[in-house]
Amino acid sequence: MRPGISLLFFGIALASGPLAAQTAPTSQNDPRPVVRAVERREPIVIDGKLDESAWRAAQPISDFHQQSPDEGKAPTERTEIRVMFDGGALYVGARMYDAQGPSAVRKLLVRRDQLLNDNASDKISLVLDPYHDRLTRVWFELNPLGVKGDHLNGDASYDPVWEGASTVDSLGWTAEFRIPLSQLRFPRDSVQAWGLQVWRTLARRNESDMWAFWKLNESGGPGYFGTIEGLALTEQPRQLELLPYVVSKSTYALPAAGDPFHDKRQVAARVGGDIRYNITSSLTLDATVNPDFGQVEVDPAVVNLSDFETTFQEKRPFFVANSSAFSFGSFNCFFCSNVSNLNVFYSRRIGRAPQLGSLVSSRATYADVPDASTILGAAKITGRTADGLSIAMLEAVTNKVNVRYTNSSTLDTPAIESEAEPMTNYFVGRARKDLRHGDTRIGFITTLTNRFMSDSTEKSRLRNRAELVGTDIQHYWNNRGYSFIGQLAVSDVGGDTAALRRTQLSSSHYFQRPGRTETSDGVFDIAYDPARTSLQGYGFYGRLAKESGNWLFETAQNWRSPGFEINDIGTLSRTDYKWMQASVLRQWTAPTAWYRSATVIAGGQQQLNYEGDRTDLQTELYGQMTLTNYIGMSGFYINHPPVYDGLATRGGVIQRTSGSDFLSASFNGDSRKAVTWDFGGDRGQNMTDDGWSGDGYADLILKPAENLRVSFGPAYSRSVSNKQFVTNISDATATTFGGIRSVFARLDQHSFSMNTRVNATRSHSLRMAIMMRSSSSRHRAPVTSPPTERVPEHSPKRVMPRAASRHHTLIRTGQGLRRHSTSAIPTSTYARCGEPPCCAGNTGPAPPCFLCGRSSGQGPSCTATSISTATSPRSSATGPSMFFR
Numbered sequence: 001m002r003p004g005i006s007l008l009f010f011g012i013a014l015a016s017g018p019l020a021a022q023t024a025p026t027s028q029n030d031p032r033p034v035v036r037a038v039e040r041r042e043p044i045v046i047d048g049k050l051d052e053s054a055w056r057a058a059q060p061i062s063d064f065h066q067q068s069p070d071e072g073k074a075p076t077e078r079t080e081i082r083v084m085f086d087g088g089a090l091y092v093g094a095r096m097y098d099a100q101g102p103s104a105v106r107k108l109l110v111r112r113d114q115l116l117n118d119n120a121s122d123k124i125s126l127v128l129d130p131y132h133d134r135l136t137r138v139w140f141e142l143n144p145l146g147v148k149g150d151h152l153n154g155d156a157s158y159d160p161v162w163e164g165a166s167t168v169d170s171l172g173w174t175a176e177f178r179i180p181l182s183q184l185r186f187p188r189d190s191v192q193a194w195g196l197q198v199w200r201t202l203a204r205r206n207e208s209d210m211w212a213f214w215k216l217n218e219s220g221g222p223g224y225f226g227t228i229e230g231l232a233l234t235e236q237p238r239q240l241e242l243l244p245y246v247v248s249k250s251t252y253a254l255p256a257a258g259d260p261f262h263d264k265r266q267v268a269a270r271v272g273g274d275i276r277y278n279i280t281s282s283l284t285l286d287a288t289v290n291p292d293f294g295q296v297e298v299d300p301a302v303v304n305l306s307d308f309e310t311t312f313q314e315k316r317p318f319f320v321a322n323s324s325a326f327s328f329g330s331f332n333c334f335f336c337s338n339v340s341n342l343n344v345f346y347s348r349r350i351g352r353a354p355q356l357g358s359l360v361s362s363r364a365t366y367a368d369v370p371d372a373s374t375i376l377g378a379a380k381i382t383g384r385t386a387d388g389l390s391i392a393m394l395e396a397v398t399n400k401v402n403v404r405y406t407n408s409s410t411l412d413t414p415a416i417e418s419e420a421e422p423m424t425n426y427f428v429g430r431a432r433k434d435l436r437h438g439d440t441r442i443g444f445i446t447t448l449t450n451r452f453m454s455d456s457t458e459k460s461r462l463r464n465r466a467e468l469v470g471t472d473i474q475h476y477w478n479n480r481g482y483s484f485i486g487q488l489a490v491s492d493v494g495g496d497t498a499a500l501r502r503t504q505l506s507s508s509h510y511f512q513r514p515g516r517t518e519t520s521d522g523v524f525d526i527a528y529d530p531a532r533t534s535l536q537g538y539g540f541y542g543r544l545a546k547e548s549g550n551w552l553f554e555t556a557q558n559w560r561s562p563g564f565e566i567n568d569i570g571t572l573s574r575t576d577y578k579w580m581q582a583s584v585l586r587q588w589t590a591p592t593a594w595y596r597s598a599t600v601i602a603g604g605q606q607q608l609n610y611e612g613d614r615t616d617l618q619t620e621l622y623g624q625m626t627l628t629n630y631i632g633m634s635g636f637y638i639n640h641p642p643v644y645d646g647l648a649t650r651g652g653v654i655q656r657t658s659g660s661d662f663l664s665a666s667f668n669g670d671s672r673k674a675v676t677w678d679f680g681g682d683r684g685q686n687m688t689d690d691g692w693s694g695d696g697y698a699d700l701i702l703k704p705a706e707n708l709r710v711s712f713g714p715a716y717s718r719s720v721s722n723k724q725f726v727t728n729i730s731d732a733t734a735t736t737f738g739g740i741r742s743v744f745a746r747l748d749q750h751s752f753s754m755n756t757r758v759n760a761t762r763s764h765s766l767r768m769a770i771m772m773r774s775s776s777s778r779h780r781a782p783v784t785s786p787p788t789e790r791v792p793e794h795s796p797k798r799v800m801p802r803a804a805s806r807h808h809t810l811i812r813t814g815q816g817l818r819r820h821s822t823s824a825i826p827t828s829t830y831a832r833c834g835e836p837p838c839c840a841g842n843t844g845p846a847p848p849c850f851l852c853g854r855s856s857g858q859g860p861s862c863t864a865t866s867i868s869t870a871t872s873p874r875s876s877a878t879g880p881s882m883f884f885r
Contacts, residue, residue: 030213032212032224032225032226032227033061033063033211033212033226034226034227034228034229035059035061035081035083035226035227035229036059036083036228036229037058037083037084037085037090037228037229037230037231038057038058038083038084038085038230039084039085039086039232040054040085040091041054041057042054042057044084044091044176046163046164046165046176046177046178047165047167048146048165048175048176049167049174049176050082050093050095050174050176055082055084058082058083058084058093059082060080060081060082060095061080061081061082061198061211062078062079062080062081063211064079064198064209064210064211065209065210065213066207066208066209066210067208067209067210067213067214067215068206068207068208068216068596069205069206069207069591069596070591071589071590072215075200075202075207076202076207077096077097077098077099077202078097079094079095079096079097079124079198079200079209080094080095080097081093081094081198081211082094083196083228085231085232085233087181087233088180088181088182089178089179089180089181090128090177090178090179090181090184091176091177091178091179092126092176092177092179093174093175093177094174094176094177094198095171095172095174096122096124096172096174096175096200097171097172098171098172098173101170101172102168102169102170102172102173104204105122105144105168105172105173106120106121106122106144106203106204106672107121107122107143107144107145107706108120108121108143108145108147108703108706108707109145109147109706109707109761109763110147110707110709110759110761111147111761112147112148112149112150112159113148113149113150113151113156113159114147115141115143115147115149116139116141116149116151116156118671119201119203119206119208119671119672120203120671120672120703121143121144121201122143122144122173122200122201122202122203123142123143123144123149123200123201124141124142124175124198124199124200124201125139125140125141125149125198125199125200125201126139126140126177126196126197126198127139127140127196127197127198127199127222127225128140128179128184128195128196129195129196129222129225130184130185130186130187130194130195131185131186131187131194131384132192132193132194132195132227133195133222133434133437134195134221134222134223134225134438134439135222135223135434135438136152136153136222137151137152137153137154137221137222138150138152138158139151139152140162140164140179141199142164142166142175142177143166144166144167144168144173144175145166146164146165146166148162148164150162152322152324153324154324155322155323155324157320157321157323158321158322160179160180160183160184161180161183162177162178162179162180162183163176163177163178164176164177164178181233182239182278185284185383185384186233186282187282187386188282188386189386190232190233191230191231191232192231192233193227193228193229194227194228194231195222195225195226195227195228196211196212196225196226196227196228197210197212197222197224197225197226198210198211198212199211203672204672206630206670211226212224212225212226215589216587216589216597217548217549217550217587217589218480218481218548218549219480219481219483219547219548221480222438223438223439223476223480224480239276239277239278240275240276240277240278241274241276241277242273242274242275243273243274243275244271244272244273245271245272245273245274246269246270246271247269247270247271248267248268248269249267249268249269250266250267251265251266251267252264252265256366258366259366260366260406260415261366261367261368261404261415270290271290272288272289272290272291273290274286274287274288274291274318275287275288279381279383280383282383282384282386283381283382283383283391284322284381284382284383285379285380286318286321286322286379286382287377287378287379287380288318288375288377288378289376289377290374290375290376290377291316291375291378308507308574309567309571309573311346311348311571312348314346314347314348316347316351319347319348319350322380322382322392323347325382325390325392325430326345326347326392326394326428326430326445327430328342328344328345328430328443328470328472328487328489329341329343329344329470329472329487329489329541330485330487331541331558332485332543332554333543333554333556333581333583334552334554334583334585334601334603335583335601335620335622335636336556336581336605337605337618337620337638338607338616339558339579339581340573341541342487342489342539342541343566343570343571343572344445344447344468344470344489344539344566344570345428345445345447345569345570346569346570346571349426349449349568349569349570350375350378350396350398350426350569351372351373351374351375352372352373352398352421353370353371353372354369354372354373354401354403354420354421355420355421355461355462356403356418356419356420356421356457356458356461356462357369357370357403357420357421359420359457359461360403360405360418360420361403361405363407364405364406364407365405365406366405366406367403367405367406368403368404368405368415369403369420370401370403373398373399373400373401373421373424374398374399374401375396375397375398375399376397376398376399377397378394378395378396378397379394379395379396380393380394380395381393388433388434388435388438389431389432389433389434390430390431390432390433390434391430391431392428392429392430392431393427393428393429393430394426394428394429395425395426395427396425396426396427397423397424397425397426398423398424398426399423400419400421400422400423400452401419401420402417402418402419402420403417403418403419403420404416404417405418418455418457419454419455419458422451422452422453422454422455422458422462423451424449424450424451424452425449425452426447426448426449426569427447427448427449428445428446428447428448428569429444429445429446429447430443430444430445431443431444431445432444439475439476439477439480440473440474440475440476441473441474441475442471442472442473443471443472443473443474444470444471445469445471445472445489446467446468446469446470447466447467447468447566447569447570448465448466448467449465449466449467449568449569450464450465451463451464451465459495459496459498459499460496460498460499460502461499461502462495462499463493463494463495463499463500463503463568464494464495464496464499465494465495466491466492466493466494466565466566466568466569467492467493468489468490468491468492468566468569468570469490470487470488470489470490471487471488471489472485472486473485473486473487476547479548480547480548481546481547481548481549482544482545482546482547483543483544483545483547484542484543484544484545485541485542486541486542486543487540487541487542488538488539488540489538489539489540489564489566490536490537490538491536491537491538491539491563491564491565491566492534492535492536493535493568494534494535496533497531497532497533500532500533500535501530501532503535503565504528504529504532504535505651507574507647507650507651508565508567508572508573508575509562509563509565509575509576510576510646510647510650510651511527511528511562512528512651512738513646513651513652513653513654514652514653514737514738514740515653515654515738516528516611517611518562518610521537521561521563521610522561523536523561524536524537524538524563525563526561526562526563526610535563537560537561537562537563537564537575538559538564539560539561539564539566540557540558540559541556541557541558541559542556542557542558543555543556543557544556550586550587550588550589551584551585552584552585552587553582553583553584553585554581554582554583554585555580555582556580556581557579557580558578558580558581559579560572560574560576560577561575561576561610562576562610563575574647576609576610576646577607577608577609577610577615577616578607578608578609578610579605579606579607579616580605580606580607581603581604581605582603582604582605583601583602583603583604583620584601584603585599585600585601586599586600586601587599593628594627594628595625595626595627595628596626596627596628596630597625597626598623598624598625599622599623599624599625600621600624601621601622601623601636602621602622603619603620604617604618604619604620605617605618606618609646613644613646613654614643614644615643615644615645615646616640616643617641617643618639618640618641619639620636620637620638620639621636621637622634622636623635623636629670630669630670630671630672631667631668631669631670632667633665633667633668634665634666635663635664635665635666636663636664637662637663637664638661638663639659639661639662640657640659640660640661640662641659641687642656642657642658642659642688643657643659644656644657645657648723648725649725649728649740649742650725650728651728651740652728652737652738652740652741653737653740653742658686658687658688658689658691659686659687659688660684660685660686660687661684661685661687662682662684662685663682663683663684664680664681664682664683665680665681666678666680666681667679671701674702674703674704675700675701675702675703676700676703677698677699677700677701678698678699678701679696679697679698679699679713680696680697681694681695681697682695682696689722690720690722691720691721691722691723692720693717693719693720694718694719695715695716695717696715696716697713697714697715698714698715699711699712699713699755700712700713707760707761707762708758708759708761709757709758709759710756710757710758710759711756711757712754712756712757713754714752714754715751715752715753715754715755716750716751716752716753717749717750717751718748718749718750718751719747719748719749720746720748720749721747721748721749722744722746723744724745724746724747725742725743725744726743726744726745727742727743728740728741728742728743729742729743753774754774755772756772757770757772758770
């Protein structure tokens with residue numbers, strides 16, 4: 001049976017299964033609930049006990065409904081919420097009754113934010129929409145042991161200063177919140193209304209109770225919130241926070257013998273400071289001078305054999321704080337693959353490692369290259385006006401970086417200085433306007449990068465300016481049951497002709513690719529021009545979707561013109577594509593006798609370059625189910641027919657891939673149990689050769705105590721690739737391919753690891769974590785030649801295939817699934833050292849033998865070296881496409 005058939009039967013079985021009939025509120029069509037806040041007139045101590053008389057002045061709300069497991073029914077336990085305020089804070093008192101007594105209350109002692117996506121503990125969550133714009137979610141939560149959680153619009157890096165405490169008693173448990181108004185942004189009206197949602201999690205039943213109810217098959221969110229009325233708030237005080245610091249750094253490392261720049265012990269120190277000031281009640285200034293990022297954890301080590309840059313998550317506090325205010329280029333899909341968003345602002349460009357540091361090091365015997373450029377100063381203003389205009393601006397200046405080096409091993413030789421990164425100014429401006437009570441939002445963004453260069457090497461390698469302007473729209477209608485997202489950005493970069501030649505030849509563009517004939521993207525010139533001093537391009541994304549109901553659909557377009565360039569302050573790995581996608585989703589949210597929920601997705605996507613070649617094509621089928629015992633299972637099948645690839649040869653001729661089939665499955669236990677587990681695996685198989693990939697993993701998680709968590713498990717992966725790119729070489733006889741031959745190797749990779757992690761939490765602020773990882777990997781390139789691919793006579797292109805890396809992503813309601821597979825494609829002809837065309841002595845018109853090593857007294861030897869010998873020219877090909885309207 002083919003891999004996808006079982007998932008198809010799975011979907012048919014669900015469609016024919018019985019659905020439990022239930023009576024539930026009609027959700028969005030109901031009047032939204034309202035609570036009236038009262039002013040606090042007596043003192044309250046935030047200790048988790050509702051024993052102060054002040055709480056009796058507030059009328060409790062208790063009209064909750066289950067969202068799961070029994071949608072729309074009354075909760076199994078009663079909850080009461082009281083809301084109060086004063087001139088400095090919002091107060092919320094919560095009583096969570098439990099008929100089974102304190103022993104039935106589930107509680108865990110973990111670090112802050114660790115329970116945001118975990119229902120293994122009871123908790124109470126407040127979600128505020130202070131502007132009542134039906135878009136903002138400011139989340140605060142507590143569990144029975146007082147563990148805090150908070151996020152702003154899904155950004156868990158948001159860590160406001162607020163008080164919270166909980167207590168378990170004979171009736172269940174209670175919680176108190178004190179949220180300072182200085183940590184929130186809200187209108188300046190004397191009396192105002194805020195959006196509010198309240199969630200209670202009852203872990204032993206996996207029950208979620210909500211105050212402002214919406215159905216599981218509705219989009220939900222702030223558009224469905226209830227309202228807090230009666231908030232008579234004074235203007236927020238102009239709070240000023242200063243945080244000066246002195247940083248000392250010591251490094252102990254054994255330098256290379258004779259290195260004049262490094263000692264076994266190196267000490268450095270600097271001073272700096274942070275400033276936070278409330279300009280108005282809705283605008284905040286954050287500034288930093290010579291910032292301290294010493295508390296930021298180190299990035300993981302990565303082996304990157306691709307032609308694209310590795311990017312890392314931003315972890316520096318100044319840039320993480322309120323980063324969502326600068327977001328542009330959001331991307332949504334039910335199921336999609338090998339696609340990226342318009343990430344026009346990547347804050348790790350600011351204070352980056354010197355771009356020419358490796359160039360200087362490669363030319364020197366010894367070099368002293370700083371890890372990063374110094375941020376002289378940075379400031380940002382963020383906030384929102386009363387009429388629904390959100391504003392965010394950031395300005396940063398980084399100092400130039402000089403690298404010291406020497407080409408002599410003599411200690412008294414003077415060091416030479418070379419500038420490896422110029423002084424640079426960065427600016428980002430973002431504005432968004434809410435219309436139709438938040439159901440429509442339009443926005444604008446601009447980014448500017450200016451480098452102040454005097455060194456000729458810098459001018460020949462770095463662009464001196466980069467600008468971008470963009471606009472976006474987010475539109476909902478029919479009670480938020482349908483949505484449209486649209487984004488458009490236009491870039492313009494400039495600099496010396498040498499720098500622009502490097503831009504055109506880079507892996508993001510490959511303007512030099514043989515056979516490339518397109519000279520316009522419909523707006524800008526995209527022909528390769530060695531005399532260029534500027535380059536322009538555009539990026540576009542649009543998605544139309546049905547977001548509510550049992551049946552959902554989506555269709556999207558995502559384009560990057562060949563001249564689009566944002567890597568000076570954003571991230572961009574590739575251009576020259578028109579990506580399009582459509583899928584249908586069926587969900588079952590009402591529990592039955594044998595499952596609680598299930599989802600099936602069917603869809604497809606394709607991609608064309610601006611020459612009209614189809615560079616991606618796939619169909620997919622996905623299924624997910626949660627059983628009545630909360631064991632989960634999911635799986636998907638993807639079929640990739642052969643297409644064309646303009647990136648595999650890294651500037652060489654376009655190639656034909658072999659296509660592949662890919663199957664993935666995963667299973668997980670009930671996360672609330674003291675002992676739980678998960679395991680899964682993937683399998684990918686090429687269609688026309690023996691390339692394949694597979695991996696598997698298994699994890700066992702033990703929770704012997706409420707403050708202790710132990711997990712361990714093995715993982716194994718193997719991939720066999722018939723085309724690992726090695727290099728491109730010049731060959732005047734290869735006129736068909738622009739005088740370029742591409743060299744590939746067969747690669748067989750094995751990887752095994754055993755991960756063990758222990759988390760022990762002593763208190764909310766003290767935690768010990770131990771992680772041990774034992775791993776081994778093996779890379780083998782066999783001498784025997786793999787089979788030769790036979791290209792059909794009717795194939796419009798005779799091309800050089802490669803091993804392709806694919807990322808499959810499932811995104812639904814903020815949660816994601818990411819899988820990776822590798823498919824391999826054979827070369828047309830394979831050669832060993834000493835055999836034509838890789839001749840002994842490497843003489844004559846044949847290309848030299850790469851990956852060869854010489855042993856004493858013998859000729860060249862090599863392992864699995866392959867030379868492409870395709871002999872027929874590239875021709876254009878087009879195919880059917882789906883167009884977004």
